[in-house]
Amino acid sequence: MPITPTEKIWMDGELVDWDKAQIHVLTHTLHYGCGVFEGVRAYETAEGPAVFRLRDHIERLFDSAKIFMIDIPFTVEDLVEATRETVRVNGLPSCYIRPIVYLGYGEMGLNPLPSPVQVSIAVWPWGAYLGDDGVANGVRMKVSSWQRHSPNAMPPAAKGTGMYINSSMAKIEAIKSGYDEAILLSPQGYVSECTGENIFLVRDGVINTPPTAAGALEGITQDTVATIARDFGYEVVPTNILRSDLYTCDEAFLTGTAAEVVPIRSVDDREIGEPGPITRKIQETYAATVRGQVESYRGWLDYVNH
Numbered sequence: 572m573p574i575t576p577t578e579k580i581w582m583d584g585e586l587v588d589w590d591k592a593q594i595h596v597l598t599h600t601l602h603y604g605c606g607v608f609e610g611v612r613a614y615e616t617a618e619g620p621a622v623f624r625l626r627d628h629i630e631r632l633f634d635s636a637k638i639f640m641i642d643i644p645f646t647v648e649d650l651v652e653a654t655r656e657t658v659r660v661n662g663l664p665s666c667y668i669r670p671i672v673y674l675g676y677g678e679m680g681l682n683p684l685p686s687p688v689q690v691s692i693a694v695w696p697w698g699a700y701l702g703d704d705g706v707a708n709g710v711r712m713k714v715s716s717w718q719r720h721s722p723n724a725m726p727p728a729a730k731g732t733g734m735y736i737n738s739s740m741a742k743i744e745a746i747k748s749g750y751d752e753a754i755l756l757s758p759q760g761y762v763s764e765c766t767g768e769n770i771f772l773v774r775d776g777v778i779n780t781p782p783t784a785a786g787a788l789e790g791i792t793q794d795t796v797a798t799i800a801r802d803f804g805y806e807v808v809p810t811n812i813l814r815s816d817l818y819t820c821d822e823a824f825l826t827g828t829a830a831e832v833v834p835i836r837s838v839d840d841r842e843i844g845e846p847g848p849i850t851r852k853i854q855e856t857y858a859a860t861v862r863g864q865v866e867s868y869r870g871w872l873d874y875v876n877h
């Protein structure tokens with residue numbers, strides 16, 4: 572999906588022109604992958620653009636940084652405000668938002684601690700991450716031959732830039748094999764998550780999702796969807812899931828800020844089928860929630876104009 576340039580990017584406290592938002596080739600993070608980022612979305616609402624669960628995303632960014640001992644030279648409040656400002660000045664009704672904290676130019680070598688910590692926030696319009704057809708009819712998944720990294724090799728709780736090589740390898744394999752997206756298993760053999768999304772299964776009316784101990788990121792969309800499902804009266808149980816559970820479930824879907832809620836129609840060529848009723852209900856409610864159309868969830872929206 573090509574990036575559509577917008578006007579301004581926030582860099583270390585200043586708004587700079589899109590084309591001027593550049594870094595040196597000896598930027599530390601480019602060489603060693605020690606950086607942290609977030610993926611956030613702003614949606615068009617009746618009261619102008621609103622960022623969904625902004626503070627939660629920025630707090631997770633700080634948690635990721637803490638894990639890697641990156642000392643962000645801004646406060647949570649600073650970056651919440653900077654995000655709101657970046658969305659506002661670019662004048663987009665809705666957009667994807669990418670805050671990134673990286674180690675800049677100045678030092679080389681594996682000790683990241685002396686490097687300058689830099690922050691930028693870019694926004695651009697971004698459509699359906701797994702395609703409109705995926706949202707409507709479901710995606711075809713492949714269990715990857717690549718494992719999710721062990722928590723003692725790479726901490727899955729951190730959204731670290733370099734960690735995503737694991738996801739990219741799985742994504743390449745899935746696409747080259749003719750599937751839409753991959754599912755990764757933990758080193759213990761349990762279902763972990765997808766390359767950039769959490770996963771949910773429905774069986775006999777009960778909704779399951781892998782726990783963080785299976786190597787899944789603690790997804791903000793995962794939490795949103797679990798809340799919506801529980802408010803509908805469904806039981807949502809974080810539990811270990813086996814590969815074979817993927818083949819025999821009644822419904823399955825994936826969740827993420829970029830992907831939103833996407834039905835899974837097959838796993839390893841075992842058909843799950845058309846998007847099921849629980850998946851549809853959650854997908855529709857999520858779409859309405861992020862646009863401020865569900866009164867009880869409006870507290871999750873951060874309106875950039877007021």
Ligand code: PPE
Nearest residue numbers: 610767768769788790791792793827828829
């Ligand atoms: N697992 C992973 C590995 C992951 O990267 C994401 C977000 C999630 C789960 C879902 O988390 P949340 O967005 O809080 O519900 N992936 C982001 C990056 C995607 C990308 O292509 O880059 C995202 O969805 O923005």
